[in-house]
Amino acid sequence: MKTKNLKLVFMFVVAAFLFSACTIVNFNVEGEGGVISATVDGKDIDTDSRVLLGKEVVFTATPNDGYQLCFWSVNDSIINNQDLEYRFKKETVKNDTLNVTVSFVKVGTEYPDSLYKLSDDGTELVDWVGETDVVDMNADCKLKKVKIINNTYTSTSYVKELIIGDRVREILPSVHWSYGIEKMVIPKSVSKMEGGFMIRELETIVLSPENESYTLVDGVLFTKDMKTLVLCPSKRIGAYTIPDGVTHIAENAFYHSNLSEVRFPETLIEIGKNAFRQSSLIKKIDMPNSVTTIKEWPFSYIKSLEEFHIGSGVAALGTNPIGGSSNVKKITVDENNTAFTVFDGCLFSKDKTVLIAYCNTQNEKSYSIPDGVKTIGNGAFDLFDNLEAIIIPNSVTTVQPYSIHACLNLKELTFPNSVERIEASACRYAFSVTKLTLGSGLKFIGGAAFESFHSLKEVISYSAIPPGADSNVFSNTDISKIMLFVPKGSKQAYQNAQVWSNFGKIVEM
DSSP states (O other): OHHHHHHHHHHHHHHHHHHHTEEEEEEEEESSSEEEEEEETTEEEOTTEEEETTOEEEEEEEEOTTEEEEEEEETTEEEOOOOSEEEEEOOSOSOSEEEEEEEEEETTOOOOGGGEEEOTTSOEEEEEOSOOSEEEGGGSHHHHTOOEEOOBOOOOOOOOEEEOOTTOOEEOSOBGGGTTOSEEEEOTTOOBOTTOBOOSSOOEEEEOTTOSSEEEETTEEEETTSOEEEEOOTTOEEEEEOOTTOOEEOTTTTTTOEEEEEEOOTTOOEEOTTTTTTOSSOOEEEOOTTOOEEOSSTTTTOTTOOEEEEOSSOOEESSOTTTTOTTOOEEEEOTTOSSEEEETTEEEETTSOEEEEOOOSSOOSEEEOOTTOOEEOTTSEESOTTOSEEEOOTTOOEEOTTTEESOTTOOEEEEOTTOOEEOTTTTTTOTTOOEEEEOTTOOEEOTTTTTTOTTOOEEEEOOSSOOEEOTTTTTTOOGGGSEEEEOTTOHHHHHTSTTGGGSSEEEEO
């Protein structure tokens, strides 16, 4: 009996040793265009076979007619070898599974390198600059290797159809060259693309049924768990009701939408950055009380928007949520909201120290910011052609980025002595301002704060010490032709200071 048991133990140990000394070999074709086979010691093996360590596996690729081999991949690492035969011998156990794939492309379908830009290692598509209607990443050997589609600020719109490569895993937010895409094909490999595309012309999304991260419902893209609405085709029209259970609207999800109405579920918690930016037909936004988080610029530049309601749950805003939507006539806030309030038709923080959104209720030419306001918020006055004057009280200390942005008909702009900081891009594109007055308390002006002040004739600064200023404060404004008035005894300091020394004439008051 002992001998029999010892034999069984010995056989088990030997079997376990042989099992551990084997490598599982998987092989397949990535996409289509040919077949792959494998042999060991001259004998064919099937995929998912076990091969002893030290044995050489010979893989053979056979392209179909009209196709060529593109590359081999071993455990998801690309081998830049276009030989039809690939040999592999494993000597040690580091990974007990060997996954080999081969990729083919049709002969003559590759794109000229001049049409696109890749990262140095070839794994990221950085930009598409060519005038090409259809981009099929699976038709080009270099594009087939791409794993990430990256963000770029090239605002081209030539691409009408995009077939995303079978190796792409991630699409980073706000890909600008996607503006003109009408049809997009998403493979099974993509697992992260929330906010990925800013598309104005999208009509159709095609999703691989094998994709494990996303799902299509009535033509709209969601995460598989239906918690996040990822992308709604911008060419969809009429009213749309977001399904119950959705908690998040992703960045750019309804970018440039043609919907006339969107109904939100009571399960919604977060609205992403630029979610409805530049939608063209929406007239009313009625936010449910369940929403707690609103990212930057979600309802910006919606020319049709007339009414905007914030529910009780929102506790913080990074920017004016309706910046650039200058036709809004009515802003309301739920009475139980503890963070925000409406005063004189405009949106403020509850304590009225931050002006968040100016509202053009009367088509007035002048607006006086209430006393007690300390901060003019990011995007508070954005694209208001009606305004010729904004009166800033002596309580304001900070003027945030884009706070008085593209108000094209302002005539004068005066910052009182209380203002200490004017942040970058704060007052860009005030084309009609002829006189700019800066108070004695000003310490810093950010880049492009007074960009494109084309009508500017004079600047008055009441600070004896030249305020710190980024070099491009007056970008696209020829200050060599403008007079600068400064306090008595401070002319020399201004002549020696960055930016201020570039004024055509400096005069003491």
